[in-house]
Amino acid sequence: MAELGFSCLLLGLSLSCFGVIGNLIGIITNSQELIVSSRRAIYMTTFCISISIISLIYLFISNDFSIKYVHDHSNLAMDKSYVWVAFYSGNEGSLLYITFILTLASSIVIRFNFLKTKLIIPWATTILSGVIFFYCLVLSFYANPFKSIGTEVVDGIGINPLLTHPGMFSHPPMLMAGLAIITIPFALANASLIHGKKLDDWINIGRITTLISWGILGAGMLLGAWWAYTILGWGGYWSWDPIENVALMPWLILTAFIHSIMVQKRRGMFQVWNIILLNIAFILAQFGTFINRGGPVVSVHSFASSTLGYVFLSFLIFSLIFSFVIFFWRIPKIQSKRNIESFLSRESSFLINNFLLLSITFIIFWGVIYPLFSDVIRNISVTVAAPYFNRTNGPLLLLLVIMMGIGPLIPWRKSDKKILFKKILFPLGISLLILLSLIIIIGLKNYIPIIAFASMGFALSSICYEWISDTKNRISSGDKIITAWWNLINSNRARHGGYIVHISIIMIGMGVIGTNFFEERTDQAIHLKESVILDNYRIEYIDLIQKSRSDRITNSAYMNVYKINPIQYEEYSSENTKGFKITEKNISPDDKNIGTIVLKHEFYPSFNQISVRSGILSTPIEDIYVIPRDFLDDGRIGIAVSINPMAWWLWAAGPFFILGTMFALWPSRNDIKKNINQK
Amino acid sequence: MNSRKKILIYIIPISAIILLLILSILGKSNENSAFGVNSSFAFAPISIPDDQDFSVITLEGTKISKNDFNGKILVLDFWSSWCVPCQKEGPILSEISKEWKKRNVEFIGISVWDSKENVENFIQENQIKYPNTIDENGQMTVDFGVKGIPEKIIINPDGKIIKRIIGPNTQISLEKILDDLTINLIINNE
Amino acid sequence: MSSKKKNLLYLSLFPFLIFGCINENDLSLEQRSYQLSKQIMCPICEAQTLDQSQSQLSKDMKKTILNLLDEGKTNEEIRDFFTNRYGEEVLASPPQKGFNVFLWIVPSIIFLTGILIIFNVYKNMKKTN
Structure with a gap:
């Protein structure tokens, strides 16, 4: 089976090589046969890579530990459902997976190419074949997943215990797929640039593929945050780790792109700029691959690190040179037909949006490479983590949220100041209301969350305002409320899908502000039957169950959570700490039990690794979040109890994000008709 | 001409970044000191204040502090019974400490992240005679900036930290270091 | 540069200045x-x-x-x-001192460069109109 897999890989390598050369010769000699034949080579590559992937999965299922990759990432004790995770948990397997996604997506886009893109497809195929060729090359010679150990082995090392979590079934494959699919719009954009004349033909399919890549990447990052929140046991969901940053950067650039492509679609501007954005996104994705696999940066995500740094750096340099050469070769021939007409126009608001997103991206990029800079120049290692990113990106993210509220209100081309003022009055009033009520009624003193909530209220109410007023218009023409709204958002799916995504971003923003600025937290060590009191909650330690399995020792601590009246416990509180502990006999009978949480602490001797699962009781208002820190010899358990306000909204945003993206992608009847006619 | 200048504006910073990336993976060492165990021998720069004080209670219950060792060379050995390189070092240190006591070199063992039972067994097995202490709250470890074990800190007769050695020593390497130090001291005193 | 533009530039630096100063004594x-x-x-x-x-x-x-x-x-x-x-x-x-000032200053430079580019776009806009 391993031989089959490897030979298919080699076959894929030669086929994609033919894809590049055949296409180039075909285009130069204008031979249609050669172009068609090399296009079919891509389909065959997809088939070969699929066979490779199936044989690797088969090797995992059949426990063939004589294969090094299977030996390193699986063992007999592993639940078979984790084969899917184990398969991409290492460098070789994940590269194979990326190659598979890349070939599959390329085949689909090339096969179902719409008539409009016919002229650029040969060039796009060439570029895609080139990228696939590179990955096949790496797989065949540098990271061969089918390498054999040489001797028979009874059992493998096993999967990294941190990866055995439901989130792992979808988080890494989604991230990798999202980053791989960026290649498709990149190839299309550069193909149209090489072709030179048809700069608007690619944008429909380019926008769709970008949205797919962007949606998968975004959902993957959210899932990763959720995984970190529930399993890594450090109480956070985003740590501005280099690996997180390199996934975020292309996503931000793609976000800029899906906004500015609308300008090209509607007004025919930003043609060149959109291509630049895709080039940056692709290069940043390659930078991410480099950092991930053998890059020089320290990260918590060291699952797939390897010594492939040179290989990926070379590819990064190659793709940089490629896009530069194409760009500067073609750019003198292209002139934008139109300019922005007014400062107060939708185009202009998208320009500012792009500027903010790019600034954030470059600031993150600087933070990622600064440690290398310091290391090389003055030979001192430094760490750049959360404090830098929060402080520099925080204000820009706030501006972005405010822009999210202003942008949709401004019409294309130019707007009347008076009408705009009338439109902006409602959201502005709402945000002022929030501002005042936060200061006066709730009495907040920290101005950052106040400004943040007010701007989020502004953005949200501006969407609501538009929905309400437009729905009203439709109602007056005779529709019912729900059908009126439904028809409204269906009238321009790209736009209203975007609004749904905006709402999800605001929800994420609420979670971020809530958890960062209003978190309550205490560290305590308690015996059985003792309780920790924090804020309005009492957490009682009721049971401990210890289990030993072949590969791990699990301690599960059970705790009851009670809602209490803190005044009843005032006499026990201490001055220095927020939370305090009390014994069984001091418990008040009025406490209301609101749930039971389980804290898991697992030790894997063969990995010398601890895996911690926090106990979480989640409500839309706040999460009670308990991390088991240590199990002391005297029977006490050390726990970190925190109350994370509005963390729930972070995860609730996920479905909205996916829904909005899908909605924006859903083809309207008109689109389908057009395509059929074109064919 | 103008467009060429434009190209340069982009190319210069990008090539600088690429150069940086190349340089940094050239200098990248693949060594990984996982779980705080130093498996290879090296001298480390002394970054902590060189007059860092300490005062600990030994396993026998006596209190010792840095001032008790004025006029002697003092070797602080941070170790643990579960750490493999430390286990190999055990008999070597036991031997050397007896030998060099005559030449005014004292040893103190500081056991970190360990249990009393294991530490006592280890001392018995290797017949270690010099004082040992368990660093229960990690105060010594953090005060002396110890990242991994084994690590040795050598303090000169004036109470100044003069050497930091990470990773396991062989009999020869440690004796050579002590030799150099004592010779230097004699020269300096003269 | 006109004084109006200068004021705008200062204004654009404002968000960086106000962010992240918490009084530790509280x-x-x-x-x-x-x-x-x-x-x-x-x-x-x-x-x-x-x-x-x-x-x-x-x-x-x-x-x-x-x-x-x-x-x-x-x-x-x-x-x-x-x-x-x-x-x-x-x-x-x-910390924001010594060589590391570099780390903290580049974000402002990136932001300002962006603002200048946007200014340019609007200036061209006025010209063509």
Whole structure:
């Protein structure tokens, strides 16, 4: 089976090589046969890579530990459902997976190419074949997943215990797929640039593929945050780790792109700029691959690190040179037909949006490479983590949220100041209301969350305002409320899908502000039957169950959570700490039990690794979040109890994000008709 | 001409970044000191204040502090019974400490992240005679900036930290270091 | 450059200036130790702060933070204490002094460059109209 897999890989390598050369010769000699034949080579590559992937999965299922990759990432004790995770948990397997996604997506886009893109497809195929060729090359010679150990082995090392979590079934494959699919719009954009004349033909399919890549990447990052929140046991969901940053950067650039492509679609501007954005996104994705696999940066995500740094750096340099050469070769021939007409126009608001997103991206990029800079120049290692990113990106993210509220209100081309003022009055009033009520009624003193909530209220109410007023218009023409709204958002799916995504971003923003600025937290060590009191909650330690399995020792601590009246416990509180502990006999009978949480602490001797699962009781208002820190010899358990306000909204945003993206992608009847006619 | 200048504006910073990336993976060492165990021998720069004080209670219950060792060379050995390189070092240190006591070199063992039972067994097995202490709250470890074990800190007769050695020593390497130090001291005193 | 534009430039720097200044005296020792444990990295873990890390050394370091706070040390002094012992990389982000000013100044430069480019776009807009 391993031989089959490897030979298919080699076959894929030669086929994609033919894809590049055949296409180039075909285009130069204008031979249609050669172009068609090399296009079919891509389909065959997809088939070969699929066979490779199936044989690797088969090797995992059949426990063939004589294969090094299977030996390193699986063992007999592993639940078979984790084969899917184990398969991409290492460098070789994940590269194979990326190659598979890349070939599959390329085949689909090339096969179902719409008539409009016919002229650029040969060039796009060439570029895609080139990228696939590179990955096949790496797989065949540098990271061969089918390498054999040489001797028979009874059992493998096993999967990294941190990866055995439901989130792992979808988080890494989604991230990798999202980053791989960026290649498709990149190839299309550069193909149209090489072709030179048809700069608007690619944008429909380019926008769709970008949205797919962007949606998968975004959902993957959210899932990763959720995984970190529930399993890594450090109480956070985003740590501005280099690996997180390199996934975020292309996503931000793609976000800029899906906004500015609308300008090209509607007004025919930003043609060149959109291509630049895709080039940056692709290069940043390659930078991410480099950092991930053998890059020089320290990260918590060291699952797939390897010594492939040179290989990926070379590819990064190659793709940089490629896009530069194409760009500067073609750019003198292209002139934008139109300019922005007014400062107060939708185009202009998208320009500012792009500027903010790019600034954030470059600031993150600087933070990622600064440690290398310091290391090389003055030979001192430094760490750049959360404090830098929060402080520099925080204000820009706030501006972005405010822009999210202003942008949709401004019409294309130019707007009347008076009408705009009338439109902006409602959201502005709402945000002022929030501002005042936060200061006066709730009495907040920290101005950052106040400004943040007010701007989020502004953005949200501006969407609501538009929905309400437009729905009203439709109602007056005779529709019912729900059908009126439904028809409204269906009238321009790209736009209203975007609004749904905006709402999800605001929800994420609420979670971020809530958890960062209003978190309550205490560290305590308690015996059985003792309780920790924090804020309005009492957490009682009721049971401990210890289990030993072949590969791990699990301690599960059970705790009851009670809602209490803190005044009843005032006499026990201490001055220095927020939370305090009390014994069984001091418990008040009025406490209301609101749930039971389980804290898991697992030790894997063969990995010398601890895996911690926090106990979480989640409500839309706040999460009670308990991390088991240590199990002391005297029977006490050390726990970190925190109350994370509005963390729930972070995860609730996920479905909205996916829904909005899908909605924006859903083809309207008109689109389908057009395509059929074109064919 | 103008467009060429434009190209340069982009190319210069990008090539600088690429150069940086190349340089940094050239200098990248693949060594990984996982779980705080130093498996290879090296001298480390002394970054902590060189007059860092300490005062600990030994396993026998006596209190010792840095001032008790004025006029002697003092070797602080941070170790643990579960750490493999430390286990190999055990008999070597036991031997050397007896030998060099005559030449005014004292040893103190500081056991970190360990249990009393294991530490006592280890001392018995290797017949270690010099004082040992368990660093229960990690105060010594953090005060002396110890990242991994084994690590040795050598303090000169004036109470100044003069050497930091990470990773396991062989009999020869440690004796050579002590030799150099004592010779230097004699020269300096003269 | 006209004075109006200059004012706009200053205004654009404003968000960076107001962000992230919390008065440490308002906080309890527990809150400060928690804050510090988010600003100091675990020296033996890869890219984890003391707060995130489960390692024994970071537990010891957290105890040290509490001891130093009890002694009345300021946050600055505690950060220096750890920098002296574990090197600059023990801080989650380098301080804004010396060579590291570079790290903190480049974001403003990026932001300002962006603003200048946007100004240019609008200037061209006026010309063509």
